[in-house]
Structure formats: C-alpha cells, structure tokens
Amino acid sequence: MKRDFLQLQGIDPQFLQALLDRTQELERAIVRGETHRRVLDGKSVVTLFYENSTRTRCSFETAAKFLGAQVVNVSVANSSVQKGETLEDTAVTLDRMRADFIVVRHAMSGAPAALARYVRASVVNGGDGLHAHPTQALLDLATMQRHFGGVSGLTVAIIGDIKHSRVARSNLYGLQALGARVKVYGPATMMPAGAERMGWHVCGSIEEAFVGSDVVMGLRIQTERQQCGLIPSAGEYNRFYGINQARMQLANPGAIVMHPGPVNRGVEISRDMFGDERLVKDEQVTFGVAARMALFEALAQA
Amino acid sequence: MSKIYIVGALVRGKQKDVLIEDGRIVRIGKIRASQTKGARVIDADGLTLLPAFVDMHVHLREPGLEYKEDIATGSAAAVAGGFGAVCCMPNTDPVTDNAYIVRYIVDRAREVDLARVYPIGAISVGLRGERLAELGKMQQAGAVAVSDDGQPVSSAQLMRLALEYAAPTGLCVISHCEDKSLAADGVMNEGLVASELGLKGIPSAAEDVMIARDIVLAEMLGTRVHIAHVSTASGVQLIREAKARGVRVTCETCPHYFAATDELVRGYNTYAKVNPPIRTESDRMAIIRGLQDGTIDVIATDHAPHATFEKELPFPQAANGIAGLETSFALAYTALVTTGYLTLDELSDKMTGAAKIVGVECGALQAGALADLTLVDTQESYRICASKFVSKGKNTPFDGREVYGRVRYTIVGGELKYTYAKETEQ
Numbered sequence: 001m002k003r004d005f006l007q008l009q010g011i012d013p014q015f016l017q018a019l020l021d022r023t024q025e026l027e028r029a030i031v032r033g034e035t036h037r038r039v040l041d042g043k044s045v046v047t048l049f050y051e052n053s054t055r056t057r058c059s060f061e062t063a064a065k066f067l068g069a070q071v072v073n074v075s076v077a078n079s080s081v082q083k084g085e086t087l088e089d090t091a092v093t094l095d096r097m098r099a100d101f102i103v104v105r106h107a108m109s110g111a112p113a114a115l116a117r118y119v120r121a122s123v124v125n126g127g128d129g130l131h132a133h134p135t136q137a138l139l140d141l142a143t144m145q146r147h148f149g150g151v152s153g154l155t156v157a158i159i160g161d162i163k164h165s166r167v168a169r170s171n172l173y174g175l176q177a178l179g180a181r182v183k184v185y186g187p188a189t190m191m192p193a194g195a196e197r198m199g200w201h202v203c204g205s206i207e208e209a210f211v212g213s214d215v216v217m218g219l220r221i222q223t224e225r226q227q228c229g230l231i232p233s234a235g236e237y238n239r240f241y242g243i244n245q246a247r248m249q250l251a252n253p254g255a256i257v258m259h260p261g262p263v264n265r266g267v268e269i270s271r272d273m274f275g276d277e278r279l280v281k282d283e284q285v286t287f288g289v290a291a292r293m294a295l296f297e298a299l300a301q302a
Numbered sequence: 303m304s305k306i307y308i309v310g311a312l313v314r315g316k317q318k319d320v321l322i323e324d325g326r327i328v329r330i331g332k333i334r335a336s337q338t339k340g341a342r343v344i345d346a347d348g349l350t351l352l353p354a355f356v357d358m359h360v361h362l363r364e365p366g367l368e369y370k371e372d373i374a375t376g377s378a379a380a381v382a383g384g385f386g387a388v389c390c391m392p393n394t395d396p397v398t399d400n401a402y403i404v405r406y407i408v409d410r411a412r413e414v415d416l417a418r419v420y421p422i423g424a425i426s427v428g429l430r431g432e433r434l435a436e437l438g439k440m441q442q443a444g445a446v447a448v449s450d451d452g453q454p455v456s457s458a459q460l461m462r463l464a465l466e467y468a469a470p471t472g473l474c475v476i477s478h479c480e481d482k483s484l485a486a487d488g489v490m491n492e493g494l495v496a497s498e499l500g501l502k503g504i505p506s507a508a509e510d511v512m513i514a515r516d517i518v519l520a521e522m523l524g525t526r527v528h529i530a531h532v533s534t535a536s537g538v539q540l541i542r543e544a545k546a547r548g549v550r551v552t553c554e555t556c557p558h559y560f561a562a563t564d565e566l567v568r569g570y571n572t573y574a575k576v577n578p579p580i581r582t583e584s585d586r587m588a589i590i591r592g593l594q595d596g597t598i599d600v601i602a603t604d605h606a607p608h609a610t611f612e613k614e615l616p617f618p619q620a621a622n623g624i625a626g627l628e629t630s631f632a633l634a635y636t637a638l639v640t641t642g643y644l645t646l647d648e649l650s651d652k653m654t655g656a657a658k659i660v661g662v663e664c665g666a667l668q669a670g671a672l673a674d675l676t677l678v679d680t681q682e683s684y685r686i687c688a689s690k691f692v693s694k695g696k697n698t699p700f701d702g703r704e705v706y707g708r709v710r711y712t713i714v715g716g717e718l719k720y721t722y723a724k725e726t727e728q
Contacts, residue, residue: 009498087615087616108616108617108618108619109499109570109617109618110500110570110616111616113569113570114615128500129500129501129618130500130501130502131499131501132500163497169498192496192497193492193493193494193496193503193505194494194495194497195497197494198497198498
C-alpha cells in the first residue's frame, strides 16, 4: 500500500512528532556536512511543478539527492495544460516511467489528491492552490522545536494574507496536532470566510497578535493581491501589519520571527528586523531540506 | 390515440380508477367495464397519481453538445423522472438565439415524441449580453421564455430592455442572477468549507445583488421577471419582500439547494460543483421556508448533464452542473415531504407550477384535463444509482443516497411514455 503525503489536517500526532525528531537529527547531519545516504538508492523522484518555485523545488531535489535518489524535474508550462494534457495524462505518463515519488505543486487546490488517485507512486504535496503546503509546515514546526525544545504549549501568531495562504492552513493543522495555540491577524480583505471557526483565534488588533506570542510568522504578500485591491499599498501594509522591533517588544522573551520566504523586505518584515538573530528565516531553509529528507525516509519505509 | 385504464391509484389520498382517452382524462372514479374496452390497463395499487411534472430549467445540450446529452436522451430522462414537459435552456452550440434553432428543437422533440419540450431562447445574441436576440421570432417558432442562463445579463440596461420588450409578448424572462465581479473566480460557496479546502468562494451577495437589481427593474417597469435557481437565504428574503409589495417576481429553486449543503464538496467532490453553488445549512433551511410560504414558486432541476471527463478534473477546472431530471422528485419527496415540510399536494404544485409561469398547459387530476400524468411509489426506499440514469449525464453528488419516491409510470398526452422496469435495477 503506497503512502501519500497530501495535507496535515487529520495527521497522526505521533507520526508528525517522529518526523520532526528525525528532522532534528538530519539537520545536524547536514550542518556537519554528512549528506550522503542511501535510503533512496535506485529510487526515482519526480518533481512536477505546475507553478514556479525555485526554493521549494530545489529543497525537494536536494533532499532526494542527499538520500541517493535519481531526480527528474518536470516543469509543466501553463501552455501545455492549455493544449489539453490533463493531470491524469501526465500522471499516467510518469507512472509508466516508474517514478517512486511524485512531488507535485499545482495552482489548484485538491490537484495532488486527484493525482494520487491516478498513480502507483507516492505523491507528496509540494503546495496546492490555497489548500495546503504540508512540507513547509513540517520545516516550520521543526524550526520551532529547535528553538523551544518542543511545539506543545507554544503560542504562534500568523500575520498577513491568511485567506490565500496554504502555509497558514498547514501550520494551523500541524500546530493543533501537537498542542500549540494559533492566532491569526491581517487585513480584513485577507481573512478567509468563516475564519473564526477554523480552529485558530482571530485577533482584533496587531498588538493582540504579538502579546504573549512565542513565534510570529509573517506570510509573503503576493504583488498581484495588491493589484486586485486587497490592500492599498505595500507601505500601508507595512505600517499596520508589518513585523518590526517595536512590535516584537510585545512578544514573549525569546520569541522568534519566521517567514516562508522570499521576504518582501520592508513589507511583511520591516528593515529594522534584518540582522536581528530572532529572525530565523535562513535556518528554516536548512530545516526544509532536513524535513523533506525525513519525509522521504518515512514514506520509503512505509 | 390510445386508451389507458388506471386501476386503483391514490388520487389525493383516495383510491380511484382513471380512464384516459384521446389525450385527456375522461373520468376519475368508478368506471364501467364497457368503457374500458381496448384500454391498456395499469395496475396502480399502492401508487399515487400526480400531474406529470413540468421543469422550466433543463439543459438538453442539442444542438452541438450531444456528447453531454441530446434531445432524445434528455427527453427519455425527463419521462423517467416523471416529467411531462421540460423547458430547455439556450446555451447550446450554436446558441439558441434565433427562430431556426428554436424550430429545430421543436421538430426534433416531436420526432423523439417522449416529453413535451419547450425551448427557451437567448435574451441576447450569442449570450454575449450586448443586444437583444429576436425574441418575437423565437416566440413564433415555439419559444416560451428567454434567458441567458449560464451567463448573467450583466448590463442593467440590457435587462431593462429585455423586460420591457418581452412584456407585451407574454414571454417569460428568466434571469440567472450572478454578479461576476463579486463571484470573481470563486468555485464553491464562500464559507468555512471553502476556507478549509483552500477553494475560492462565491459569496451569497454575488447572487443577491442581481436579484435585487432585477426586482428593482421589474418594479419600475411593472413587468414580470423570473429568478432562476435561487440558492441563498438572503435572496429568498429579497423576493419575499418584493412579492409582499406586489412586484411581479417569481422564482425557482433546485433540489440540490434544499437537499444538500456545501459540506458535500469536502474531498474536492466535483460532482457537487454547480452554479450557483450549494450553500450552507441556514440557506438550505431558508430555501425550505421559502417553499413553504410560497416565496419560491417552483422546483426546477437545472438538469446540467456533463461527460465524466469534464468532472474528473481538479476542482477549479471541473464543469459546473448536476444531472437532475431522474432524481428530482425523489430528492424533493425525501427532503420535503417525509420530513413534513410540505404535503405531497404542495410538492406536486411546486413541480408543476412552471406551466403557469411559462404559459403552457399541464396535467391536472380532473376529468377533461390534459392526460400528462405520473404514477409514483412513495412507500419503498431505494438508493440512487447514477450509472443507471437514462440521461447521458451521470453527474450527480447524490449517487448512493437513500431516498423515497420512485416514478413508476409517466403518461404524456394520454400515451404511456415511461414504465419503470424493476429488473433494470439489478
């Protein structure tokens, strides 16, 4: 029975914790330069990206190669989709090439789940629409675990475009599974309908988001959101929703600032935060490779 | 012309015999043996006799989209669902925006000779929302209504012209209410489920804004307007208030708006993708209250058959629509009558009320009436089985649902057009 990794909603907390623990070990090994492993010897990993993403694809590719896998990168230009090749066609083609893992990123929510039904390979969700980005949440949780020794009992504030963020949703379910508390805040035009019933606390002010938080996570503001009028300008966004030194004073001692990257400097995170050791965005990148290695290992052993 | 003798059917709760001849009901009650000579006998013991249903909102897809449905299969699905008459929407290919295509549909439906098929013409040429189609010529060719269904008439001015121009002809103007700027690129109801699934939402306001606009126009002009497939609580309330003021507005809803909620979409179930989208429990209850108090005049199906490959896609890419003709009565009976919200007679009125709105004759349970009738079994429960649909469209989110209300026979114009064959069930 193949095993897919599509979302964190409904994940077994023990399985999740085991992934995070293994991620810690692998992260240390990477930092030491011990990157050669043979768990995926003779296995084939295909990254199938319908959306451009340098860092996520690169992270998956590095993780797979560190484990000894053959990696094939497939970029599916929008034009070929418009030519009529369906997800099912593509899936069957890759299956016939005996892919063991397919990492898929797709602009449409639910596409990886659909793909998983068509293929024998294990499907890993590399981000689908507004729905989920579960490996990003894995690396975020692993980073938190490093800083606080564990995730349970933490208070995490996520600030920004919650409505269009698969990162926010995946973090919510992962954090909930491990017993952390989640708060969200952002412009009203960027809050999802029914937000107050999704399991997180919707803050009424930026101060409320920071007070008592161990982790403050900024989300990338896509420029097209500004163009379609969800916020008037980047400058206005930064003034009312930006993460800066003054606001960090409200957070708990030892609090960290996270961001999935790439950061729009001076928008989600004010320029006065760069160079501050509380901003751990670069550590997150290393954890990204480690978390994806831990995931491949777990799926390969299943 | 054939003669049909129905024995022992329940007619408004009392067991009676019915004699049909020359397309009309000759007599209901005791029938002398001499009168039944040469008649086809239907043993209706335990079955309920109702006027055949009238559906003012179906997509038969012909001409042009016959891979989804055609007039023959759509008409067969209609009689299998207990419908004696259906009105078919103009979003065909080419668009039914002229008399020639209207005439083609009328002629083709006569050849098929199952349900009565009344074409609905387009309001605007090519459904483009720019200028009026030839409403008068289409009416002469047999159209009973006009609509740009599937596309809203975004221009308020064009809608005003349509309502004004159509008024003296008596053509019913049917409005698909959707403000495209508010619907944006939403693919399901805006709310908790959409937020959890990460699917873009369509707010109720996208529908309500245009319902309100059309009410304002009809009120100003003193004309009729019919609102298609109402799905929102707030839309029902707008129509309720307008009716109370005397605005000549009528409206319909569809079974999926009172038999389901947006929870059905979970798991990216594209078979529950439909426009307007299936809403929340509070909307569902408001639709039921609207049916109870007469705000909602009619239950239509919005029968929208699609090929499987158009549904087996990532959710945002999948086609909108539910094939509804063969499940409409059962879903309505189960959701509304077995629950006590409506009586069977009230449901029957909702499922035939379209005839009055579009101005066509329909069946009635009295001597002399048109013999468009259906016999239903309301006792036995069964599971909906999409693969057994007569329609080419097997796209329903209700596959496998347990329901009451099986159509057993459908008579159109005094001719038996459908008989449920039990063995096909296996």
